Amino acid sequence: MKIAIFGAGSTGCYLAGELLMAKLDVSLICRERIKRSITDNQGITLTSYQGLHQKVMPNALFTEVEADTPKFDLIFVTLKCHQVSEISEQLLQLSHQKSTIVLMQNGLGSLDEVKQALANISAQPRLLIQGITPFNVLQKEHATFHKGTEGEFIFANTPHTQTVQQAMLSAGLSCTLAEDMAPIIYGKLLLNLNNALNAITDVPIKQQLSQKQTRKLLSLAMKEWLAVCQKARLPLAQFTKVKPQWLPLILSLPDGLFTLLAKQMLDIDPQARSSMWEDIQAKRKTEIDYLNQAVVELGKQYQVNTPINAAICAGIKKLEQGIPVDIAELL
Structure with a gap:
């Protein structure tokens, strides 16, 4: 299963780090600044208020979605709410008809905006679900991302997120799957x-x-x-x-x-x-x-x-x- 984190900033990099700790195949689509920081520091460093300190390296780092960018089975979108509706064409290019796209935005409204934007440009549906990060992540120097409050990632329950949960549990991590988000x-x-x-x-x-x-x-x-x-x-x-x-x-x-x-x-x-x-x-x-x-x-x-x-x-x-x-x- 190929996984992409689209718009990897603070929470996106922390999510990528946990998925990589779970031995999953994870690529990042991020700003040039984030890519350079991860490359210069030989990986993403995760820390937490509970004493975690772990460095991991993504399988690939992209700053643009281009014709030769691979397609992914599971895409976590960690952009801000107001940015999500602008990337519908890129989401189509990154995904295939059996892909799952997880919108990780806080607040209300972004899911409907993306559904409408995708419907406007394609008759081929994508499975759109929601997830949230119920804890705080602070971005620090040297590609370090610090978890500052308790909680674990929550995703809607699908076959792809079930695979993620199983991998995380095997690595001593955890996430929650919900039937109703x-x-x-x-x-x-x-x-x-x-x-x-x-x-x-x-x-x-x-x-x-x-x-x-x-x-x-x-x-x-x-x-x-x-x-x-x-x-x-x-x-x-x-x-x-x-x-x-x-x-x-x-x-x-x-x-x-x-x-x-x-x-x-x-x-x-x-x-x-x-x-x-x-x-x-x-x-x-x-x-x-x-x-x-x-x-x-x-x-x-x-x-x-x-x-x-x-x-x-x-x-x-x-x-x-x-x-x-x-x-x-x-x-």
């Missing part, structure tokens, strides 16, 4: 509402969550999404040791009590930051339209007010333009 996507969005706040505060997640002011904002943003889900009857998967509905209450607790409970809920590396923080630092467009803005849009559809998520979106739009944002303004 919708509750997982909705549940993950609840946690991803913090991505923007982490970018705005410009501090590691653990430090950010120690500040009651930003916890209050996150709590209010989560309450809005939970209200939308209740009105729209959307099921939410649980990613922490407490039910999703309890998270806003826990975030509202006094600092000492929150810190005590947080340690039991989710392991977080002291240096972990969100991918949106990385995008802002690199002056790249963020995924805000598929995260907090998606909450705002669904809120309008189901007549649920979402002023906090709207304010967070406005803050990120300012940061994208290089305008500083004070967290107090959002409150």
